[in-house]
Amino acid sequence: MNKDFIFSAESNPTDFSLVKDWSIGISLGSEFASQATSNVYAFGIAKTFGSSNLYFRYSPGFFKQFVLTKNQAISGSDTSYIPLKTNLKYQEYFSTGYSYRFTDNLSGGFTLRYFVQQFSQEEVGAVYSDSLYLIKESATETMKLWNMQFGADYLFTPSLRLSLSASNFINMKNGSLSETNKAFELQTPKNVRAAIYTQPFANVEVNLLYETIKAMQVSVGKTFLFDKFSSSLDCTYFSDFSLNGIQPSLSVQYGNICASVSGVIYFSEIHKTASLADLTSTGISNLVNNKYSSNKVMVNLSYLLNTKQEKLVQFVDVTVANSIFPTFTERFVDEPFAVARVVNLSDKPVSVKPSSKIDKINSELIYSPNVSIQPKDTASIPFYTVVSEQYFSPKHEISFANFYLTTENRDADDEVQKPILINSSNAWNGEVSNLRYFVKKDFDFSAITAKRLLSKYKNELDSANNALMNFLQAKILFNEIITGMLYVADPIASNDRVQFPHETIDVKGGDCDDLSVCLASFYESIGIQTAFVDYRTNEQSRHVHLLFNTNLSPAEANLITQNDKKYYVRKNSLGEEKIWIPIETTERSNFSNAWEKGVEIFSNEAFDQLGLAKGTVQIIEIY
Amino acid sequence: MQNVQQINYSMKKYFQHIILFLFTAYFFGCGKPGPTEVVNDLPNDETPLQIEVLAKNPEDALYKNGYDSTGLLIPPPSTDVFLFISKNIVSQQSLSISYDIAQVFFFDKNSPVILPDGKRYGFHMKKVIPPKINSVQTKEVSHIIHSGMGSSVKETVLGPKYMLSRTGILGDSLSLSYKSLVKFEYRKGMMNTVPPVEFTVEMPDQIIGNVTVTQNGKGEKILLLEWNKGTKDSVEIIIGGKLKSEKAATAFFKLHVKDNGRVIIPPQLIKAIPKDRFDRLVFSFVRNAVSRRVEQSFEFFTVIQNTHSIIIDYP
DSSP states (O other): OOTTGGGHHHHOTTGGGGOOSEEEEEEEEEEESSSEEEEEEEEEEEEEETTEEEEEEEOTTOEEEEEEEEEEEEEOTTOOEEEEEEEEEEEEEEEEEEEEESSSSEEEEEEEEEEEEEEEEEEEEEEESSSEEEEEEEEEEEEEEEEEEEEEEEEEETTEEEEEEEEEEEEEEEEOOOHHHHTTSOOOOOEEEEEEEEEEETTEEEEEEEETTTEEEEEEEEEEEOSSEEEEEEEEEEEOSSOEEEEEEEEEEETTEEEEEEEEEEOSOOOSEEEHHHHHHTOOSOSSSSTTOOOEEEEEEEEEEOSSOOOOEEEEEEEEOSOBOTTOTTHHHHSOSEEEEEEEOSSSOEEEEEEEEETTTOSSOEEOOOEEEOTTOEEEEEEOOOOOTTOOOSSOEEEEEEEEEEOSSSSOSEEEEEEEEEOOTTBOOSOGGGHHHHHHHTHHHHHHHHHHHHHTTHHHHHHSOGGGHHHHHHHHHIIIIITTOEEOOOSSOTTSBOOOHHHHHHHTEEOHHHHHHHHHHHHHHTTOOEEEEEEEETTEEEEEEEEEEOOOOGGGGGGTOSOTTSOEEEEOTTSOEEEEEEEOTTOOSOHHHHHHHHHHHHIIIIIITOHHHHTSEEEEEOO | OHHHHHHHHHHHHHHHHHHHHHHHHHHHOBOOOOOEEEEOOSOOOOOOEEEEESOSSTTSGGGGTTOSTTOOOOOOOSSSEEEEEEEEEEEETTEEEEEEEEEEEEEEEEEEEEOTTSOEEEEEEOOOOOOEETTEEOEEEEEEEEESSGGGOEEEEEEEEEEEEEETTEESOOOOOTTOEEEEEEOSSSSTTSOOEEEEEEOOOOOOEEEEEEEOTTSOEEEEEEEOOOSSSEEEEEEEEEOTTOSSOEEEEEEEEESSSEEEEOHHHHHHSOTTTOSEEEEEEEEEEEEEEEETTEEEEEEEEEEEEEEEEOO
16 A cells, blocks of 8 residues: 555655555644644545546645744834734645556556745735724735646556656646745746656665756665554655755554654754745745755554455466366365466465356355465465266366455455366276276165175075175176176277266176276175276276275185185285285176186286386275 | 445444544644744845824824924923924925924923823923023923814913024024034022033934835835935934815824935825825924933933924825
């Protein structure tokens, strides 16, 4: 926030374009002249309308008065003595301005300042009525002056701004002055002002200003950020042809309110009285800051009356990293589907709450974890989503995703909409690790169907060795489900579609991933632990079949086979060694042949060709 | 509903803050910076000038006493003896008349004068042995003043005064010269055992004035008064008015002016004098010397002056 907008009319006619909505400011000051006085210097108000800004300042404190005692006086018979005086009053009543933001970098504007100069010469007059007495009469001449300043700002970067302004090239006067009073007229030298506002380091500002009337200012300031407020400390050195000094300032901003205390300390000689010769030759051009001014203390209060919220953060860009595979319901909880670059526009740290809503997928906003961004910094923010398990679509479609950034403001600071591809529910990205989602999708169906199928073998299972339960159930289910199925490759590409188990049952066929998913779903639904074996070439999956846990210990292996090459020992989560056997699901003749085939393929590729070691064979747990 | 409540709360908060602002401004910003005094260090031709009203009630005849075309106005001083010596020139158009006068008043402090209208006006005078001015014995004359307005003008006899006067070459043997001493002698008694009160006073340099009607930058008629510079710090200029039909003039203003030879009369002073009442203006240039002394327990107040009065038509 431009905390000093109330003095913008002096230095930069476009400066109040930094006001976001409404801004009210008041400046109070005390001047330590021969007698310290305090008064309201100025009261200002600014309002932003779109790209336009209007500004008005009432300035009762922009006032300078001189009094010259004449050589004439009225004396009374009682030796009273009343000298006659010449009063010179200069007042800037108000100023008004307009600025316009042409682009995000360029703004221009102007101010009009209204001055009234009043010169009163006291003269002796007389009244002849019932009595004769002398009176003081004032012969007053007034000159009104409209002074125009115009300027432009260019923002090279957020930390570098150039400002140019010109004043006194256009002045409109109303009134006339006698030759005597013309000498006291307010000086209006043509002036061009150039200023650079920079932020060379974080929270450090350095400003330079130069005027063609041989005046300059150098200002250095630092902002300190705290939890709920910020504070700035800065000091300005100023100098022109007649005076120089410093203006230290301390300001505090809390919420919408900014208060600052500053002092003006003159190094040059302070003239408590004015020389008439000097006043008529050089005059004054600045009512508040001239060689007849005294040291001052000023208190500025600014209040942001934002009826619209100030945007704290903004999207730089959003990249949708992945299309949506609706069946991968849990994947996008851990893996973002989109990443946005977000910039903090404010000068304080902001906690951003990102959220998104994908049309047709989400019925409400999905919030992603908060991210804190430092002032003026840019951060990458991941967006996560959740797909409902009830969602099903047989075809791919293009939808759109809305991304939102919410901060402390009530409404979102920024929002962006991006197109997104929602794949069909059967779509698969070719990663065997994602086949687990298809396994889980139809669990209810698989469980019911498995139990129904196994119930036909109740007597056999009840009389069997309990240790063989997994093995026997796996064998039964394979024979009931897979045996007799057709091997059918995917119609278009082999890796972009997977059938759900009930679909595989319905169509009575599928490819290796369909059959593996179907069988794994049935096995898992009755508690048989399974894993996919992924055979890869050139880092792409080429074939998949199953491994399942017989739950037999190595010592019990002989219950199912005497050939120790037909099984593999793996440790479970408790560290116990269990026997796992591979099943080639595309071998649909019977369980035994599928087991044989599985052993053949697994043994060859995983061990003989060192597939496990090279990574061309991967075992992927479903859970 | 919740949003409306939030808005109401926000507006209420805004107004509270604004009120706080205004109170702060009101209590903090009462004063106004005082003016900066300007010291006049420029050479200028503006003559230092003090203006005093003499005739507070111009209609009262009181203000025509002792002020006539000679330009004298004698308010009664508070003293035992008042010695007034004046050498006067009156000019009107191309005609000038000289008029010398010396007056001595011995006041009876026990006898104040109360005018018919109840005003207090100094003290009655008492009869004494006539003093001498430049060795010429003064003559005893009753001092009468007029007061009141219109048909209510009354005469009041204040007592004897001792005077010498000379108009041109006619009158008493009063010989007054510029820049010369005038001797005053007074015997309290006829017996020579009491030494006389004697002292001299010096007549100032002659003052010769000139009145010019001109215009200022605004086209207003202004009066430029000029005179010969003297050695005094200041001179007095008395401005009065008179009708052609009247002998006595009314003194309005007394100007105390630095003796640098020039002053412009503020136009408003002249404008105030009603043209329907006065068709002539009288400007009396006065260069005087005033002193107080105590001689033989008499407190003397002495005014010795020379004047130049110029009568012009109302411009």
